Amino acid sequence: MILLYDSLTGNTRRFAEQLAARLGLPAAPLAAYAGGDALLLTYTFGRGEVPASTRQFLAQFAPQVRGVVASGSYHWGQNFGRAGRVIAAEWGIPLVAIINKSGSQADLERVQQWIVGQN
Amino acid sequence: MSKSATNWSEAGDGFTQAFYVQQQAQLWFSEEIPIASDAADWRALSPAERQCYTRVSAGLNAMDTLQGEVGMPLLAAGEEDHQRKATLAMFAFMENVHARSYSMANKTFLSASEERDAFEWIEAQPHLQRKITAFRRLYEEGDALTRMMASCLLETALFYSGFFYPLYLAGQGKMSHMGEVFTLICADEALHGTYVGLLFQERFAALPEDEQAEVRARFEALAREFYENECGYTDEVYAALGLASEVKKFVRYNFNICCDNLGLERLFPDEEVNPLVLNGIRTTGGTTHDFFSIKGAGGYSKIAVTPLTDAAVREAWDA
Ligand SMILES: Cc1cc2nc3c(=O)[nH]c(=O)nc-3n(C[C@H](O)[C@H](O)[C@H](O)COP(=O)(O)O)c2cc1C
Ligand SMILES: [Fe+2]
């Protein structure tokens, strides 16, 4: 499993890198994807939207994506981390977690357990 | 001074346009929210509750005024790029909208003498004065990186001792229209903090390692100093309501978000935020997904602005 991230301001990247360090798995930006099972980590943009770069990626590679983690910030209320729910609904990809900004230790724990459970 | 014009068809740095478009989509004015409908709720609050509400609003007013008059204009002046200047200038404009909305609330809920008392209280409150004086100095005497650090700290951490109470009441269905005003302000500040944080990260990444270490240490010292100051402020403003420890938790939570925005190590351990505060944000707005009609939930009368479509936002983002 590869941890593939899309990140504008660094939060999703930091979360993916921390997860990679815990699990000894590779973490890489979308552009570096070279095939295989992936956990997609992305963020929420616009008005609760999926970033265009993530959409482009999913249009091509959605079948390889095992799960999605979406970052957001609680300030956006009902749209908090909405990208994760949109991806789950539009592409039928399991939503693993919604995290606030770069996430908490509990978020890392939860996603780690999900990944371990996949094997 | 530049003699060229702003070209919005150029992608520029690849992210500024998206922030400009987002601020435009979030544009609001205090007249659009019928805050007078909260009058019955206001009368039902105890004198101590009203005093807390009045004081946190007065403190926020003072800081938004600083941000609109000094912080954002200096950040805009420090950038070369037209799109960046325009984006920061629009942020400055919104700071003044924020400050004005506090004044409108005063006019709606307070008598003339209560309003005068609130302004006098600002001038006599030591923690608030210390914060305003220090941040004014950081803006006026600091370099661009210091200004960005200061702005981010102010807007994504130090505002939150004040934001707590209106959101906490809104989460209980009290003062909901004012809650909507605060939620709109929170969403603006979140956008500002993310953008200014990104500008900070860009400059920070270009520094050699020893200077990065120096900046990191300077941030931490500043953050710790003003966390302590915030605790003193919170003790004074919230003690009568028994909420001080809940407020400090919320402040620490937002300090960590400030660290995320700057791309620096978080300063505090993870904590859960009071669910009533989060409920306040959820129920009174923040639905940027449908930003224009949610304001209608409270009888909002829209100023003529064309809502942006998802496609327009995506286009700006693709640019
Ligand atoms: C223009 C803009 C719009 C945003 N809209 C939302 C939103 O609707 N919902 C949300 O939860 N977060 C929203 N956010 C917050 C980001 O999703 C959050 O900061 C996230 O951690 C960014 O991830 P990154 O640092 O990996 O880019 C928005 C941020 C920006 C800059
Ligand atoms: Fe503001």
Ligand SMILES: [Fe+2]
């Ligand atoms: Fe701001």
